[in-house]
Amino acid sequence: MDELINKLKKEVITQLNLEDISVDDINPDAPLFGEGLGLDSIDALELIVLLEKNYGIKIEDPKDGKKIFYSIRTMAEYITEHQKKA
Amino acid sequence: MEKLITAYTYIGEGKVVVNKRLIFYQEKIATFAEFIKALYKQEQISYSKFYKMDPLSKLGFMSAELLLRHENSGRFKPGSLAVVLANSSSSLESDLSHQASIRNRSAYFPSPSVFVYTLANIVIGEICIRHSLKGENAFLISEKFNPMQLQNHVSELLDNNRAEACICGWVEILGNTFRAMVSLVEKENADVLKTGFSALPFTEASLNELMNLTETKIWTN
Numbered sequence: 001m002d003e004l005i006n007k008l009k010k011e012v013i014t015q016l017n018l019e020d021i022s023v024d025d026i027n028p029d030a031p032l033f034g035e036g037l038g039l040d041s042i043d044a045l046e047l048i049v050l051l052e053k054n055y056g057i058k059i060e061d062p063k064d065g066k067k068i069f070y071s072i073r074t075m076a077e078y079i080t081e082h083q084k085k086a
Numbered sequence: 087m088e089k090l091i092t093a094y095t096y097i098g099e100g101k102v103v104v105n106k107r108l109i110f111y112q113e114k115i116a117t118f119a120e121f122i123k124a125l126y127k128q129e130q131i132s133y134s135k136f137y138k139m140d141p142l143s144k145l146g147f148m149s150a151e152l153l154l155r156h157e158n159s160g161r162f163k164p165g166s167l168a169v170v171l172a173n174s175s176s177s178l179e180s181d182l183s184h185q186a187s188i189r190n191r192s193a194y195f196p197s198p199s200v201f202v203y204t205l206a207n208i209v210i211g212e213i214c215i216r217h218s219l220k221g222e223n224a225f226l227i228s229e230k231f232n233p234m235q236l237q238n239h240v241s242e243l244l245d246n247n248r249a250e251a252c253i254c255g256w257v258e259i260l261g262n263t264f265r266a267m268v269s270l271v272e273k274e275n276a277d278v279l280k281t282g283f284s285a286l287p288f289t290e291a292s293l294n295e296l297m298n299l300t301e302t303k304i305w306t307n
Contacts, residue, residue: 016138016199017137017138017199018134018137019123019137020134038134042138042198042199042202043199045199046197046198046199049196049197049198052195053195
């Protein structure tokens with residue numbers, strides 16, 4: 001899980017152009033939106049693309065997004081769970 | 087009513103000139119991204135959304151930032167500062183990035199953050215958000231720099247009291263070729279800026295002069 005979390009942090013930094021933020025700056029349990037990294041709605045769409053592009057995971061129900069993208073850890077858990085099913 | 091250019095920013099050929107003063111110079115520019123990031127860092131601007139902007143918005147944002155940084159924001163009534171910008175390549179730089187992401191049907195991953203910049207006037211939106219501007223705005227596309235078009239459009243806004251002042255200029259980028267000249271145009275009776283820059287008459291000749299700063303070399307270090 002830790003390995004995936006670190007990989008995800010790097011991917012999120014690259015995908016969202018978080019230029020002044022390093023892997024160590026991201027708390028895996030901190031909310032990605034609002035406080036935390038202060039991401040916006042376009043970033044949310046980018047995270048959906050990231051899941052599909054890098055992990056082949058399509059989010060069928062947009063309502064699930066809030067839970068999946070709560071934090072880096074919830075993203076990692078969703079990926080792990082989804083890859084087990086596949 | 088006579089109108090004056092009371093401040094300007096010029097970015098081109100590795101130089102950044104603000105009100106006759108050369109504030110930044112890079113002799114060799116590897117990429118626009120590196121150039122504009124170095125300028126952003128030097129000027130110690132803190133605006134995390136900057137890194138998410140497309141090249142056109144970064145260029146326009148920095149031009150306006152340097153133009154307005156000494157400005158007293160309370161000087162203009164809410165909604166009275168207009169923005170009129172122009173270029174020749176529109177948003178082609180982002181259009182090409184978007185097109186590259188959808189070219190291959192088997193790797194079809196359009197980026198939402200690129201797509202939102204596939205309109206030239208988004209740069210105006212970024213400037214307005216940053217400086218809380220709610221006045222009139224327009225983005226004009228012309229093959230070449232057209233000072234008469236800019237002058238006519240801005241004059242119409244000021245003469246008809248649709249704006250008290252206007253951020254007006256040229257913001258052009260395609261690949262690593264870029265140039266921006268953004269000026270603040272005000273009615274003659276407006277308060278004088280304390281930038282130490284002597285105002286120019288708002289004429290085609292002045293706009294041409296500012297667009298060709300590197301030829302006329304009217305700046306000091």
